[in-house]
Amino acid sequence: MSMRNAVEALFGIIPVLDQIKQSIEQTTGAIPRASIQLNNVTQATEMATVEILNVLDRMTGRIEVAEGAIQRLRQGPANTAESLEAISQALADTRQDSMNIAMALQVQDITSQQIAGVSHMIVTVRSQLLEALGQLEPGKRSPAGPSPGEATAFDGNASFTGSTERQENADAIIKQWNKADNE
Amino acid sequence: MGATKFLVVDDSLTMRRIVVNTLKTLGFSAIVEAADGKDAMTKLMSEGADFLITDWNMPEMNGLELTKWVRGNEEFAELPILMVTTRGNKEDVIDAMKMRVNNYIVKPFTAQGLKEKIDAILKSSNGKPA
Numbered sequence: 319m320s321m322r323n324a325v326e327a328l329f330g331i332i333p334v335l336d337q338i339k340q341s342i343e344q345t346t347g348a349i350p351r352a353s354i355q356l357n358n359v360t361q362a363t364e365m366a367t368v369e370i371l372n373v374l375d376r377m378t379g380r381i382e383v384a385e386g387a388i389q390r391l392r393q394g395p396a397n398t399a400e401s402l403e404a405i406s407q408a409l410a411d412t413r414q415d416s417m418n419i420a421m422a423l424q425v426q427d428i429t430s431q432q433i434a435g436v437s438h439m440i441v442t443v444r445s446q447l448l449e450a451l452g453q454l455e456p457g458k459r460s461p462a463g464p465s466p467g468e469a470t471a472f473d474g475n476a477s478f479t480g481s482t483e484r485q486e487n488a489d490a491i492i493k494q495w496n497k498a499d500n501e
Numbered sequence: 502m503g504a505t506k507f508l509v510v511d512d513s514l515t516m517r518r519i520v521v522n523t524l525k526t527l528g529f530s531a532i533v534e535a536a537d538g539k540d541a542m543t544k545l546m547s548e549g550a551d552f553l554i555t556d557w558n559m560p561e562m563n564g565l566e567l568t569k570w571v572r573g574n575e576e577f578a579e580l581p582i583l584m585v586t587t588r589g590n591k592e593d594v595i596d597a598m599k600m601r602v603n604n605y606i607v608k609p610f611t612a613q614g615l616k617e618k619i620d621a622i623l624k625s626s627n628g629k630p631a
């Protein structure tokens with residue numbers, strides 16, 4: 319190969335290397351986001367678990383109250399009405415607690431969307447890197463990236479917090495919308 | 502109230518269970534489930550419903566697309582729709598209102614919050630769209 323051809327070949331590689339560099343820069347930017355998102359998953363799971371444990375503690379207390387009332391009933395009819403009321407209240411509160419546990423289990427849906435977001439990010443990053451590397455080996459096919467439909471089946475910004483702020487904000491927007499609509 | 506037939510749409514089995522159990526606790530017993538928008542369309546056409554509770558992010562057909570189809574279908578145009586979603590951005594809420602959902606809940610929700618939204622929709626103008 320002549321010197322001219324060698325130089326031309328080198329100049330031809332520069333845009334490819336530049337594209338690879340850009341891909342690497344994009345992917346290194348994605349990695350911290352993925353890490354943050356996984357931390358969010360951990361936090362959400364812990365928050366929901368603590369909530370469930372707190373509810374279980376309360377349920378244990380209610381069971382003890384009911385057991386105490388039953389014990390008094392066994393001893394005689396003296397405080398029947400009071401004991402029955404205590405049992406009824408304990409059962410009602412336990413029913414509410416069981417619902418609170420069910421509500422806390424929404425964490426499963428939320429964290430699954432967060433994880434799906436991270437997974438999508440990883441697949442996209444891999445696809446970009448392989449496409450860039452494919453420039454160096456033109457004959458080799460790069461694997462397809464994620465399909466557009468996959469990106470809409472989850473909300474990568476899903477969050478599990480103890481705050482009602484997001485619902486309050488949504489309610490304010492709806493109120494404003496309805497007001498404007500009626501004017 | 503108890504005779505209202507609900508169609509609950511969410512690709513998460515856990516979420517469907519939570520919504521269905523909450524509806525049952527609130528006294529509703531006529532409940533049908535669907536796993537995505539397309540499944541919901543099929544169930545609506547074959548079984549009908551009086552109230553639609555739908556997630557947003559779902560495969561095949563998302564909740565917003567389902568809402569658009571419902572509002573564009575003469576048979577279901579007045580169906581009360583409650584969007585229950587993790588999306589809480591201002592733009593998302595506005596997009597949903599533009600598509601004429603009746604109300605909007607951000608996950609995670611409380612049983613009381615769900616009850617209040619359902620009650621409000623059922624009471625307002627015979628449940629006509631916003």
